Amino acid sequence: MFDIKWIRENAEAFDKAQIARGAEASSSRLIALDEERVVEVQKLQEAQQRRNAASKEIGKAKGSGDEEKAQALMAEVGQLKSAIQNGEAKTRELQDALNAALSSLPNIPLDDVPAGKDEDDNVLHHTWGDKPELSFEPKEHFELGEALGQMDFESAAKLSGSRFVVLKGQLARLERAIGQFMIDTHINEHGYDEVSVPTLVRSEVMFGTGQLPKFAEDAFHTDDDRWLIPTSEVPLTNLVRESIVDGEKLPMRVTALSHCYRSEAGSAGRDTRGMLRQHQFTKVEMVSVTDENSSVAEQERMLGCAEAILQKLGIPYRVVTLCIGDMGFSARRTFDIEAWLPGQKTYREISSVSTCGDFQARRMNARYRDASDKSVKYVHTLNGSGVAVGRCLIAVMENYQTEDGSIVIPEVLRPYMGGLEKISA
Incomplete structure (x- = not known):
C-alpha cells in the first residue's frame, strides 16, 4: 500500500511503475481525491472550532443577561452540529475511497526487475x-x-x-x-x-x-x-x-x-x-x-x-x-x-x-x-x-x-x- 504523500511527490515515477505492471496511470486521480478529502477535513475543523467558540459565547451571553444573543448562538451551534455530522460522514467516505484505491494498486518493482508481460x-x-x-x-x-x-x-x-x-x-x-x-x-x-x-x-x-x-x-x-x-x-x-x-x-x-x-x-x-x-x-x-x-x-x-x-x-x-x-x-x-x-x-x-x-x-x-x-x-x-x-x-x-x-x-x-x-x- 502506498503513502499518498509519496505519490504526490513522485507522481511521474509512480505512474510509470503502475503502467509497467499493467495498471493505469492513476496519480492525478488519487491526488485529486486526496485534495477533496483535505478540503473536507479543513471545513470540518473550522466548523468544530466555531462550535466550540460559540458554545463558550453562550455562557457569556447568558451571564450578561443577553438572552436573545444566547438563543441565536444556540441555534448556530445546532446547525453546526448537523454540519459536523455530515462533514465527518463525508470525510470518512473520502478516506475510505482513497484507502480502497490505494490498496488495489500493486507494488512498485525494484529498478533491476526485467521488463515483460508474462x-x-x-x-x-x-x-x-x-x-x-x-x-x-x-x-x-x-x-x-x-x-x-x-x-x-x-x-x-x-x-x-x-x-x-x-x-x-x-x-x-x-x-x-x-x-x-x-x-x-x-x-x-x-x-x-x-x-x-x-x-x-x-x-x-x-x-x-x-x-x-x-x-x-x-x-x-x-x-x-x-x-x-x-x-x-x-x-x-x-x-x-x-x-x-x-x-x-x-x-x-x-x-x-x-x-x-x-x-x-x-x-x-x-x-x-x-x-x-x-x-x-x-x-x-x-x-x-x-x-x-x-x-x-x-x-x-x-x-x-x-x-x-x-x-x-x-x-x-x-x-x-x-x-x-x-x-x-x-x-x-x-x-x-x-x-x-x-x-x-x-x-x-x-x-x-x-x-x-x-x-x-x-x-x-x-x-x-x-x-x-x-x-x-x-x-x-x-x-x-x-x-x-x-x-x-x-x-x-x-x-x-x-x-x-x-x-x-x-x-x-x-x-x-x-x-x-x-x-x-
Whole structure:
C-alpha cells in the first residue's frame, strides 16, 4: 500500500511503475481525491472550532443577561452540529475511497526487475545440477504413484472433489519426511525460528499481506468470516502487525510447516492430472522482517536457503528472475526456483522468494524503532517457499525413479524414513 504523500511527490515515477505492471496511470486521480478529502477535513475543523467558540459565547451571553444573543448562538451551534455530522460522514467516505484505491494498486518493482508481460519474459539467473540420464522413458509422478498403489486420486475425489489426493504407506511417509527435513534444515542451519501458526485467519490479516481485496476468489472463505491461508506467509508476516519492533532485534526470521489452501479460481484446465496444482497442499514457508536497508541482501540470503534444500536432495533446478508482468501483487522483486521434472521434461516452479519492501508493512502498520536515531519507520518484509512439499515430492519421485517404477530415497531423507532406501510396489 502506498503513502499518498509519496505519490504526490513522485507522481511521474509512480505512474510509470503502475503502467509497467499493467495498471493505469492513476496519480492525478488519487491526488485529486486526496485534495477533496483535505478540503473536507479543513471545513470540518473550522466548523468544530466555531462550535466550540460559540458554545463558550453562550455562557457569556447568558451571564450578561443577553438572552436573545444566547438563543441565536444556540441555534448556530445546532446547525453546526448537523454540519459536523455530515462533514465527518463525508470525510470518512473520502478516506475510505482513497484507502480502497490505494490498496488495489500493486507494488512498485525494484529498478533491476526485467521488463515483460508474462512468464515467457522471465530471465534466467542460474542453473544447478545435472539432469538425470535415464536409460528408459521416465514416467510422471502420478503414473509412478498410482502404479505403486500409494497415490489415490479417486478416493480423494470421493472425499473432497477434484484437485485433492490421498497418499498412502511409504509415499505418505516420504511426504512427511520431506517436510521435516526442510524445517529441520532451516532451523538448524539457516537461523530461522520455527513457529506453528493458525491456518484460519481474519480478513484484516489477509489484507495485510495483500491477498485481500484483490484475490478473494483465489482463497477459501468460511461462514464466520475467516479465511483458510493460501500460504503461511500470511500469519507469519502478520506477527508484527500493529506493533513497533525494536530495531536491534531485526532481522526477525521465522519458518513454518503448514497446510495451505487455494481455490485455484483462475487455473481452470491447468495441471489437472496429478499433484502439481492442488486445493490443499503442504509447504515450508520462510519469512524475514528487516530494517529498510537490509531487505535486498536478505532476499539473496533467503534464495540460498531455499536452494540448499534442493541441493541436499540432489534435485536439478534453475533460478529465474520474474519480469514485471509475472510478479505477485505485493512483490518488488521475485526469484523463482524451478525444479527439473523428467516425466514432464521441463522445469516447474517449486519456490518463490520475494522482497516486498514496506508495502505489506503499511497495510499492517508494522514498524520498527531505529536504534541509531530512535525514529520509527516501516519494516521491510520478505517471504519465500522453503520449499513446497508436494512439488518437492513430485521432483524426488521423478528424478529418483527406476525402470521398474521404484523410487530411490535420497540419502538425506533416509534417517526420516527409518533407513528405507527404496519405495517399491
